[in-house]
Structures are given as C-alpha cells and as structure tokens.
Amino acid sequence: DAKTTQPPSMDCAEGRAANLPCNHSTISGNEYVYWYRQIHSQGPQYIIHGLKNNETNEMASLIITEDRKSSTLILPHATLRDTAVYYCIVRDSNNAGNMLTFGGGTRLMVKP
C-alpha cells in the first residue's frame, strides 16, 4: 500500500472550514484513499473514502487531485468536538483481509 504524508498538527477556528492535506504521491491505480479520525484515545472512526472522484457525506468532503497524488479532507464548519487526530490512509482494493495501515496522522485542534 502507498505511504502517505500529513502535517503533524493544524489549528482551526471554530465555525471555519478545516482543510486537512494528505500527500500520496506513490498511489497506484487501484488504491483508495481513506480518512479516519481518533478522538481523545477512543477507537478510530471512519469518515470517508474515495478513489478518484470527489466525495461528500454528512461528516466531510474529500477532494482528490486529478493526478491522485494528493487529497484534502474538508470539515465545512469545524466544531470543538472535531478536535482529534485525523489519519489519511491509502489502501489497495485487492488487499486481502481489508487491513488498514495507520501513520502518525494530523492532530487538529479546533479553537473557540
């Protein structure tokens, strides 16, 4: 599975959009991009995933560049409860066992 690079930490003002970048320059054609978050040492929580098209759900939007070498997770109106570590993960769709490999993630601090 391709590796990802994320900034170790970011701040965001409450009510503003939080844009979390992820670089995955070695991604291959059948690898998906997944985003999870972990709030205060709880178990990680799925947010969204995509292959090449932009995706949106009730939690966030995922923007993937045309060359698929990077992506951005957007939380449109960040709240204090969005303070968490956000993990960007790239996984091969043919990965037997559905395992995910977690890196260091980005620690997002939403401030009042």
Added chain:
Amino acid sequence: NAGVTQTPKFRILKIGQSMTLQCAQDMNHNYMYWYRQDPGMGLKLIYYSVGAGITDKGEVPNGYNVSRSTTEDFPLRLELAAPSQTSVYFCASSYKEWNTGELFFGEGSRLTVL
C-alpha cells in the same frame, strides 16, 4: 447492536504474567483485527482473522497469540508480559465485502506492564 466490545478496559500486569484481552462483535463480520497504539503514535496491526479458524500475523505479532473459534470472538493472548507491551489495544471488525471502507473499532483496552 453493541458493536465491538472489548474487555477489560484497564489492566495492570506484572512482568512475566499472562493474560487474555477479549473482543466480541455482534455484527456478523467476517474479518477481525487487533491493533496496538503506543503513546503519540499511530496504530500497528498485531494479528487479523478473515474468518473462524483462520488467523494471520500483522506487523507486530511477537509476544502475542490469537484464536478465532467463532465468528463473534477474537481473543488476544499475551504470554510473559513485558514493559514493551504497555499500550492501548484496539480490536476492530469489518465485512468481507468492504464496500463502505469502514472498520468498526472497540473502545480499547489500556494495558500497563510493570
């Protein structure tokens, strides 16, 4: 549905002791996983299972054993506990047909080895 249930939530062990972390899921998931997370770090895969009777090693299996006798349960056994095994352990599960891309995690078991 209770989801993924882990017990115990907290445990302190002495060096050399053994114990089993329990994990159960009631979602009829085929796949189950054990991860560990050291302070300030990401999760590392210890073992996983794609169905009853089938287990396989992940990234950091040394010092651990697992079994999968039923679809619901996936216990993690620590033999001869060492301080390096002080960590938070997360169990997770997923459908075999993974269209949603979602792993369902338990709340974690915090283990300290002294």
